[in-house]
Amino acid sequence: MTGAPDLSATPPGLARRFAAFLYEGVLLFGVVFFAGLLYAILTRQEHALQGRTGMSVVIFLVLGLYFVGFWTRTGQTLAMKTWHLRVVDAAGRPLGVVRAIVRYLLSWLWFLPALLSVRLIGLHSGGAIIGSLIAGVLAYLVIARLHPQRQFLHDALCGARVITQLPQRS
Numbered sequence: 128m129t130g131a132p133d134l135s136a137t138p139p140g141l142a143r144r145f146a147a148f149l150y151e152g153v154l155l156f157g158v159v160f161f162a163g164l165l166y167a168i169l170t171r172q173e174h175a176l177q178g179r180t181g182m183s184v185v186i187f188l189v190l191g192l193y194f195v196g197f198w199t200r201t202g203q204t205l206a207m208k209t210w211h212l213r214v215v216d217a218a219g220r221p222l223g224v225v226r227a228i229v230r231y232l233l234s235w236l237w238f239l240p241a242l243l244s245v246r247l248i249g250l251h252s253g254g255a256i257i258g259s260l261i262a263g264v265l266a267y268l269v270i271a272r273l274h275p276q277r278q279f280l281h282d283a284l285c286g287a288r289v290i291t292q293l294p295q296r297s
Contacts, residue, residue, distance in 0.1 A: 151206035162189040213292035233281035
């Protein structure tokens, strides 16, 4: 990377950031699959519902290590690199460990309100859960649209921002 990023530049569009979000989900399928498989082997899990809480904690931690590791080293996960996005702090530097952890925890705001509402209402069908998650993600996108710099809520709260990071020409 040459020089500091232009933090006054127009932030990347919501559509591009959402596309990176969806692509990240595809990539994370493999990460979650292998973390779950390793957990099942190490704990000798014989039934899918056995050890659900432990597996959830392990997957939460593995995802945290994935995101915090990439954000603190280069500011880009694999999906962000593909879509030419980079997360930086207010000075344009990669996130420090504490800020990256806070960003990871706050990024669950994409899903937690929808999941909590499903739980509080007592809905159990897959369609209701998926519908609630889709509505929650769309609401989160609307909130970003209302922000003056089009930032997602978790970035605004933790002092980070996503910028365009075009590949270097050789």
